[in-house]
Amino acid sequence: MIDILYEDNHLIAVNKVAGELVQGDKTGDAPLADKIKAYLKKKYNKPGAVYLGVIHRLDRPTSGVILFARTSKALTRLNQQFKERRAHKTYWAIVNQGINPPAGTLTHWLKRNPKMNKSFAHEHEVQESKKSILHYKKIFDLDRYSILEIVLETGRHHQIRSQLTHIGFPIKGDLKYGAKRSNPDASIDLHARTLTIEHPTKKNSIQITAPTPAKPQWNFEPYD
Secondary structure, eight states: OOOEEEEOSSEEEEEEOTTOOSSOOTTOOOOHHHHHHHHHHHHTTOOSOOOOEEOOOOOTTOEEEEEEESSHHHHHHHHHHHHTTOSEEEEEEEEESOOSSSEEEEEEEEEEETTTTEEEEESSOOTTOEEEEEEEEEEEEOSSEEEEEEEESSOOTTHHHHHHHHTTOOBTTOGGGTOSSOOTTSOOSEEEEEEEEEOTTTOOEEEEEOOOOSSGGGOOOOOO
């Protein structure tokens, strides 16, 4: 079952479930893109192949809003928005309590290790590293955890996961980046909450919000 958040002639946005692949990989598991193509083919009774352009990605264990293009024109224009950082994403992440200050900016240089499929944060520039900036603020406290709202200024490989781990606050369930325990469903508690874009043809601003997963830890009302 696909959770459609927004759909028109040019775009379709869905709420990705943790564990779903966005695109096919060496695992051979059915990717979300193929499921959406099948949905569109059936809904609109389309003969032949269905066009669907991948604009951005979410890590497999992450949930939340992801946007696809239904036309090549939309794909070209949205790729440009992402490249020029005019598309804005916010994430919610659950980490251990104690992050101080409760709001701030993290700036690191991330270096990717392709063999490990992992990125490492450095305090200073190192060879082949990329400057990585995010802004965070605490929006709720659970019994043992805090929920952070995160705005990315740059979009690097595993950026949020790597930077939060570097300051000692790995995301709940993220064994790859230092969490002590996994989540039962192998997810990590990182959720792509909102995506704001300019519509590729209408030119108006659209904000798409993804409801949080149906798990107790996500049942909260943010502080003002």
